Amino acid sequence: MTLTAASTTATSFNLGSARALSCRECGHEIPLAPEFACPQCFGPLEVAYDFPEITRASIEAGPKSIWRYRQLLPVPTDVTRHPNTEPGLTRLIKADRLAAALGVRSLWVKDDTGNPTHSFKDRVVAVALAAARELGFSVLACPSTGNLANAVAAAAARAGWDSVVLIPSSLEQAKILTTAVYGGTLLAVEGNYDDVNRLATELAAEHEDWAFVNVNVRPYYAEGSKTLGYEVAEQLGWRLPGQVVVPVASGSQLTKVDKGFQELGKLGLVEPTPYRVFGAQATGCSPVSKAFADGLDVVQPVRPDTIARSLAIGNPADGPYVLDAVRRTGGAVADVSDEEVVEGIRLLARTEGVFAETAGGVTVATAKKLVETGQLDPDAETVLLITGDGLKTLDAVSGRVGPTATVPASSKAVREALAARHG
Ligand SMILES: *Cc1c(COP(=O)(O)O)cnc(C)c1O
Numbered sequence: 001m002t003l004t005a006a007s008t009t010a011t012s013f014n015l016g017s018a019r020a021l022s023c024r025e026c027g028h029e030i031p032l033a034p035e036f037a038c039p040q041c042f043g044p045l046e047v048a049y050d051f052p053e054i055t056r057a058s059i060e061a062g063p064k065s066i067w068r069y070r071q072l073l074p075v076p077t078d079v080t081r082h083p084n085t086e087p088g089l090t091r092l093i094k095a096d097r098l099a100a101a102l103g104v105r106s107l108w109v110k111d112d113t114g115n116p117t118h119s120f121k122d123r124v125v126a127v128a129l130a131a132a133r134e135l136g137f138s139v140l141a142c143p144s145t146g147n148l149a150n151a152v153a154a155a156a157a158r159a160g161w162d163s164v165v166l167i168p169s170s171l172e173q174a175k176i177l178t179t180a181v182y183g184g185t186l187l188a189v190e191g192n193y194d195d196v197n198r199l200a201t202e203l204a205a206e207h208e209d210w211a212f213v214n215v216n217v218r219p220y221y222a223e224g225s226k227t228l229g230y231e232v233a234e235q236l237g238w239r240l241p242g243q244v245v246v247p248v249a250s251g252s253q254l255t256k257v258d259k260g261f262q263e264l265g266k267l268g269l270v271e272p273t274p275y276r277v278f279g280a281q282a283t284g285c286s287p288v289s290k291a292f293a294d295g296l297d298v299v300q301p302v303r304p305d306t307i308a309r310s311l312a313i314g315n316p317a318d319g320p321y322v323l324d325a326v327r328r329t330g331g332a333v334a335d336v337s338d339e340e341v342v343e344g345i346r347l348l349a350r351t352e353g354v355f356a357e358t359a360g361g362v363t364v365a366t367a368k369k370l371v372e373t374g375q376l377d378p379d380a381e382t383v384l385l386i387t388g389d390g391l392k393t394l395d396a397v398s399g400r401v402g403p404t405a406t407v408p409a410s411s412k413a414v415r416e417a418l419a420a421r422h423g
Pocket residue numbers: 119120121147148247248249250251252253254310311357359387388
């Protein structure tokens with residue numbers, strides 16, 4: 001176990017109902033600390049809780065953001081007294097037109113494009129920032145290729161912290177701008193994402209006050225994804241859906257949506273009805289889908305090659321836990337081609353008016369495939385998690401959509417163009 005300044009000077013942290021860090025492999029527990037690997041077996045640590053009595057009414061009376069669930073997260077109970085972003089409580093829309101197109105009876109779209117930096121990453125970063133402050137850090141950092149960079153730079157700016165965001169120098173201009181605008185330290189590293197990740201782990205060991213959200217405070221960060229599960233249940237009127245389709249990168253989100261559903265059942269906030277969890281990947285980076293299809297418990301790393309860059313993690317840390325959750329609940333993991341991803345984006349946009357990034361295209365297209373293969377029950381109530389905004393991945397649709405016609409400014413020309421379109 002590394003001794004950081006934070007863990008030697010403070011003996012106990014006020015992280016709400018969080019009680020300890022517990023190893024997911026061997027069950028060993030250590031006190032709450034800025035640690036992420038088990039001192040006994042190096043397995044991943046996760047947050048364990050002693051929950052107080054929590055009522056629906058107390059949650060409903062809370063802020064209109066993830067902070068309404070603060071008693072279920074590893075954050076101080078007075079978390080809203082410190083500046084942070086207020087992600088969450090995004091729309092859950094009844095998607096009847098998409099349901100008809102997919103051939104399912106009851107479908108909902110959880111539209112996480114509505115977060116402060118337009119992806120679900122705002123949820124996990126806000127929780128990481130709140131925990132990192134209590135754990136004694138003062139700089140928010142991450143290695144990223146996009147959504148995480150946006151979320152970290154924005155949350156740090158809001159809190160008045162410096163941020164250190166590491167990106168591959170080859171990253172697209174738009175992603176550089178949408179991070180740099182928040183004014184933190186943005187380091188374009190000469191190398192690919194693997195190099196950037198390695199560098200982050202090295203820097204986390206050297207800089208005691210840098211909280212790399214997805215490295216040294218990962219156990220706290222990961223808990224933020226539970227709020228997607230909580231919100232879906234609350235927005236359905238405090239009940240669990242029959243099926244949920246979740247995009248998989250590292251796999252953290254999927255395992256935490258499952259954890260969130262289980263917690264609500266144990267706390268008596270919902271009936272603990274059975275639900276099935278499905279994972280969605282792009283074929284160009286589908287190590288978890290492949291392991292599922294092959295009946296394996298371990299995930300063989302791959303070299304990603306897909307337009308769904310926000311999901312392109314070739315060696316997913318939570319892959320084995322995704323397989324556990326999916327098999328335990330009777331779900332599946334499937335993958336779709338880049339062509340199907342683009343079709344998924346367009347289908348969601350034209351049926352429901354929601355423009356998703358490539359990860360959303362993966363979710364929609366995978367749901368379609370799972371219905372066609374009979375794995376997704378068309379009669380069970382289903383929720384699709386749409387985790388990022390299409391404005392972030394315009395390249396995916398550019399050249400595929402455009403003006404219906406270019407016409408001179410005359411009504412006759414418009415009539416002709418319309419006739420040509422419908423004729
Ligand atoms: C990061 C990300 C995910 C999934 O993340 P996990 O690593 O599996 O938790 C899904 N969608 C979008 C848009 C993302 O940025």
